[in-house]
Amino acid sequence: MTAQASSTNPPAASPRKYVPETEGLNREFFENCASGTLHLQHCDECATYRHPPRYYCQHCFSDRWSWEPSSGQGTVASWVTSHFTVDRGWVDELPYTTVVVELDEGPRLLGAIRNMTVDDLHLGKPVRLVGEPKRDDFVFFWVEPLEAG
Amino acid sequence: MTTNLRGEAAIVGVAETDYMRGADRTIPELILQASMAAIRDAGLTPADIDGVIPPPGFISTEEIAANLGMPEVRYSITVHMGGASPTAALQSAAMAISTGIANAVLVTLGWNGYSAMRPRPGVAPSRRKLDLGPVLEVSRNFYTPYGVRSAAQWYSLYLQRYVDLYDVQPTDAAEIALASREHAQLNDKAQMRGRPMRLQEYLDSPPIAGPLRKLDCCLETDCAAAVVLTSAERARDLPHSPVLYLGGAEGHPDPADEITNRPELLRLGLHYAAPRAFAMAGVKPTDMDFLQIYDCFTYVVMMELEALGICEPGGAKDFVKGGNIRLGGRYPMNTHGGLLSQGHCWGLNHLVEATRQLRHEAGAAQVAGCELGVVTGYGDLGDGSIAVLGRDR
Ligand SMILES: [Zn+2]
Numbered sequence: 001m002t003a004q005a006s007s008t009n010p011p012a013a014s015p016r017k018y019v020p021e022t023e024g025l026n027r028e029f030f031e032n033c034a035s036g037t038l039h040l041q042h043c044d045e046c047a048t049y050r051h052p053p054r055y056y057c058q059h060c061f062s063d064r065w066s067w068e069p070s071s072g073q074g075t076v077a078s079w080v081t082s083h084f085t086v087d088r089g090w091v092d093e094l095p096y097t098t099v100v101v102e103l104d105e106g107p108r109l110l111g112a113i114r115n116m117t118v119d120d121l122h123l124g125k126p127v128r129l130v131g132e133p134k135r136d137d138f139v140f141f142w143v144e145p146l147e148a149g
Numbered sequence: 150m151t152t153n154l155r156g157e158a159a160i161v162g163v164a165e166t167d168y169m170r171g172a173d174r175t176i177p178e179l180i181l182q183a184s185m186a187a188i189r190d191a192g193l194t195p196a197d198i199d200g201v202i203p204p205p206g207f208i209s210t211e212e213i214a215a216n217l218g219m220p221e222v223r224y225s226i227t228v229h230m231g232g233a234s235p236t237a238a239l240q241s242a243a244m245a246i247s248t249g250i251a252n253a254v255l256v257t258l259g260w261n262g263y264s265a266m267r268p269r270p271g272v273a274p275s276r277r278k279l280d281l282g283p284v285l286e287v288s289r290n291f292y293t294p295y296g297v298r299s300a301a302q303w304y305s306l307y308l309q310r311y312v313d314l315y316d317v318q319p320t321d322a323a324e325i326a327l328a329s330r331e332h333a334q335l336n337d338k339a340q341m342r343g344r345p346m347r348l349q350e351y352l353d354s355p356p357i358a359g360p361l362r363k364l365d366c367c368l369e370t371d372c373a374a375a376v377v378l379t380s381a382e383r384a385r386d387l388p389h390s391p392v393l394y395l396g397g398a399e400g401h402p403d404p405a406d407e408i409t410n411r412p413e414l415l416r417l418g419l420h421y422a423a424p425r426a427f428a429m430a431g432v433k434p435t436d437m438d439f440l441q442i443y444d445c446f447t448y449v450v451m452m453e454l455e456a457l458g459i460c461e462p463g464g465a466k467d468f469v470k471g472g473n474i475r476l477g478g479r480y481p482m483n484t485h486g487g488l489l490s491q492g493h494c495w496g497l498n499h500l501v502e503a504t505r506q507l508r509h510e511a512g513a514a515q516v517a518g519c520e521l522g523v524v525t526g527y528g529d530l531g532d533g534s535i536a537v538l539g540r541d542r
Binding site (some may be wrong): 017018019020022026030050051052058077078079080081082083084085086087089090093095096098100107108109110111112123138140 | 286287289290291292293294295296297298299301302305306307309310313355356357358359363404407409410414
């Protein structure tokens with residue numbers, strides 16, 4: 001935060017978390033998720049899902065796609081627990097765990113752990129990605145255990 | 150027409166600055182000083198250099214040429230592979246030289262990896278920035294919002310899988326940190342000279358991310374280095390014993406700009422590059438007399454050793470044991486102390502050390518009678534590069 005910002009706003013308890021300025025195809029992705037429901041890029045030709053957003057299908061090289069809603073359901077594919085961070089927006093959360101979810105549709109996305117701890121994680125654990133709209137062009141994703149929802 | 154770069158070009162000059170935590174010189178000064186010293190080491194002047202491969206960011210070919218005095222640059226290119234860039238650059242240098250497009254090529258890199266990569270009290274950030282290039286777009290949209298923004302965090306997305314799959318223990322990775330630290334005790338320029346490490350110190354070091362402890366991580370450093378290449382034929386008239394570029398390659402994971410959606414999470418750029426480089430050189434990994442392996446993190450070194458094919462997948466934890474990678478062992482590795490204990494110069498310091506070894510000028514760390522060695526690079530989200538180097542016979 002800059003000194004200017006804090007002179008016009010009440011001081012925040014901790015630095016804000018980074019929210020990207022999105023553009024192009026990535027902005028399109030987030031705009032399609034703006035309701036909080038994950039939408040995935042879906043190839044009109046070969047019907048495969050893909051992420052992160054790409055202009056051509058890696059399988060059939062088509063440039064025609066649609067944004068299809070996803071249940072957000074999948075399984076744990078990997079995770080990283082951070083004990084140190086250069087990110088001042090996250091320093092108060094240490095240690096924090098970020099989970100890679102393999103969606104039932106195939107693509108994998110990162111999300112922040114919620115309603116469980118790192119001790120609950122194992123490869124293949126059923127989980128759900130839940131979107132939290134931060135702006136009309138950015139959605140933050142949480143990873144929750146499927147049985148809790 | 151040349152169809153194989155084997156033995157066409159040679160490293161004829163090398164130089165490095167000190168490896169510092171807080172430099173009193175700017176990034177351009179460091180780069181220009183290392184470059185001038187490498188050109189002089191080659192027995193050349195800047196006017197002899199007509200090819201320049203600068204780092205991705207920090208300084209341009211045009212500035213280097215104008216400051217050092219290179220009247221006719223014929224070839225310039227920048228490699229955007231993070232820490233894999235300098236070793237990948239040798240491939241472009243050798244291509245330019247073998248085709249006659251350039252006669253002598255300077256590869257250089259310098260940065261303020263300690264002073265300005267993250268905020269430090271009393272240090273004004275430099276306006277000269279690293280060009281993150283291919284790493285930026287996916288990471289800033291899909292990793293950074295989750296506080297995953299450092300190399301240690303990115304790579305842990307696959308290193309965690311690697312250690313789980315092959316049951317790699319901290320005491321296995323420790324062997325790499327300890328060997329580097331031991332070698333650093335022989336090197337005047339190593340930041341960790343005079344600071345030997347015990348296993349317990351390693352095990353007690355704080356966790357950073359995933360399987361990585363602090364002592365698995367390389368040293369944030371202010372430094373620069375440079376190497377000069379020319380044709381093997383011309384190299385034989387220059388002051389030092391030529392170090393031949395026998396083979397090399399670059400490789401990129403699929404996809405290279407994103408980690409989590411790779412069909413093969415543990416397949417790095419070096420897995421693609423290494424077989425090509427050894428085929429070009431006409432030698433086997435097991436022919437190497439030493440290894441200079443890009444050691445940003447200990448566990449990455451293990452994956453690279455397997456990518457080279459010098460041991461089986463999952464075999465690195467046994468390969469590094471029993472003194473095998475220490476001076477006096479079969480495969481002395483990072484004989485200068487590496488990024489872990491000398492300093493982080495994007496692996497250009499590995500090329501400098503490999504050249505000194507093959508000139509038989511490596512001092513107390515000399516691998517007696519060495520004829521062949523390999524250098525690897527690793528960077529961005531798992532890009533890889535490799536150079537197989539040999540002493541001229
Ligand atoms: Zn398709």
